[in-house]
Amino acid sequence: MKCPECQNSDSRVLETRVYKDNEIRRRRECTDCKSRFTTVETVFVNYPLIQKRDGCQEPFSKEKLRKGIQLACLKRPVSLSQIEDIVSKVTKTVLEDKGKSVTAIDIGLSVVKELKKLDDVAYVRFASVYKEFKDVKEFVETLQKDFIFKPRNENQL
16 A cells, blocks of 8 residues: 555554444554555455346445435434444345345345334335335325324325
């Protein structure tokens, strides 16, 4: 690793810390100019391809997963660490199923299951996109089944 100050390629490690997702941060000191800097090492994981509903395949993307969950949790009392926990759990599930064909439906089911435990509104938001309801009636039936929501009359819908 080259020093950002003098470009010397010789440095010594002062401190090493391991973070979530196998990220390693090292605090280094240049042996030449004594400048200190931090490097980050991550394990390169070869994620499987995801089978989409239309039949095409695309690489698994933690960023795409995170973005979808963040949109569902927008303006909800859900912390970034809770979102990261869901991303980690779903990613772990995807990696465990590496030998099998991983479908977008399987990933969506995992996210829906985790969001349902965390926040009802975020769950409904994600499920409304994920389940592709054909009409309002189908959406209301799902809400009634999942939340035992009973409108007093049809005008409340």
